[in-house]
Amino acid sequence: MASSLLALIDDIATVLDDVSILTKVAAKKTAGVLGDDLALNAQQVTGVKADRELPVVWAVARGSFVNKAILVPAALAINAIAPSVVMLLLMAGGAFLCFEGFEKLAHKLLHSAAEDEAHLEELAQALVDPSIDLVALEKDKIKGAVRTDFILSAEIIVITLGTVAASSFVTQLSVLVGIALVMTVGVYGLVAGIVKLDDAGLHLSQRTSALAQATGHGILRLAPWLMKGLSVVGTAAMFLVGGSILSHNIAPLHHALDALTQAASAVPAVGGLLGALAPLVGDGLTGIVAGALVLAGVTLVQRLRGRRA
Numbered sequence: 001m002a003s004s005l006l007a008l009i010d011d012i013a014t015v016l017d018d019v020s021i022l023t024k025v026a027a028k029k030t031a032g033v034l035g036d037d038l039a040l041n042a043q044q045v046t047g048v049k050a051d052r053e054l055p056v057v058w059a060v061a062r063g064s065f066v067n068k069a070i071l072v073p074a075a076l077a078i079n080a081i082a083p084s085v086v087m088l089l090l091m092a093g094g095a096f097l098c099f100e101g102f103e104k105l106a107h108k109l110l111h112s113a114a115e116d117e118a119h120l121e122e123l124a125q126a127l128v129d130p131s132i133d134l135v136a137l138e139k140d141k142i143k144g145a146v147r148t149d150f151i152l153s154a155e156i157i158v159i160t161l162g163t164v165a166a167s168s169f170v171t172q173l174s175v176l177v178g179i180a181l182v183m184t185v186g187v188y189g190l191v192a193g194i195v196k197l198d199d200a201g202l203h204l205s206q207r208t209s210a211l212a213q214a215t216g217h218g219i220l221r222l223a224p225w226l227m228k229g230l231s232v233v234g235t236a237a238m239f240l241v242g243g244s245i246l247s248h249n250i251a252p253l254h255h256a257l258d259a260l261t262q263a264a265s266a267v268p269a270v271g272g273l274l275g276a277l278a279p280l281v282g283d284g285l286t287g288i289v290a291g292a293l294v295l296a297g298v299t300l301v302q303r304l305r306g307r308r309a
Contacts, residue, residue, distance in 0.1 A: 054196070057188055061184060064187075067150045071153055076169070079165055090161070094242040097245075100238055101242065156179065160179045197219055198219075202220065239287030240283050247282060253286065260278050261279055
């Protein structure tokens, strides 16, 4: 009896150790989606009254939990019935990450700052226009944010599943549920903090204390730069993560990048630094090229459909 109990405890400890290690690996691989998720969801709240920002964030978070409650069982079922499909989904998820990243770059190049400012001005006018139904506007924003979250959540679940596909069912379930919970709570907790930064800064800037005022003004100046920084970091991470997924699963490309890394590592004096940077540069370039190709393909299909219509 004692030996059976000890064996059971040892099995449980082994499973927990596997879950912990694989969860850390999956969290690193989904970092690109996390950065983009933060930026996108914080931007989705733009145009909502200040006192409705947190309720809107909570509503989107609830929708995100529902999305993951659908996606996790679906991912486990696919892996059980057709495990070969997991690799295809993983590659599709990587390509989609690259596509999203390149689409953002293309938007920056093809749209002027004046156009973006005009869009923000439209949102600001909607808040003071009595003819605009703010309840309907808020519901539309929540629906749009939940739809966006479904795509990003699917990417997170597929990337995580690719990490644990060869593990036991218990480990797969534990890691997928763990990542789903941590990502949802983490993302929307941070989004709630980000969207209230300006309110916190305004509150502090109106205090009588000189230190509080200086802190408040600093927060108000920091908030827009934080959003821009999140967007830049998120886009870069999407290329790195998406490019890494593609390069590791396309054998010729993987071998070429390995050879490049070895050559860089052999450079005298700076080989260590170049050897560490080479995989990142290779994954980033792979992501950019893949994103450009996918965007070109999508644009071509859209134009062909437009001509037929």
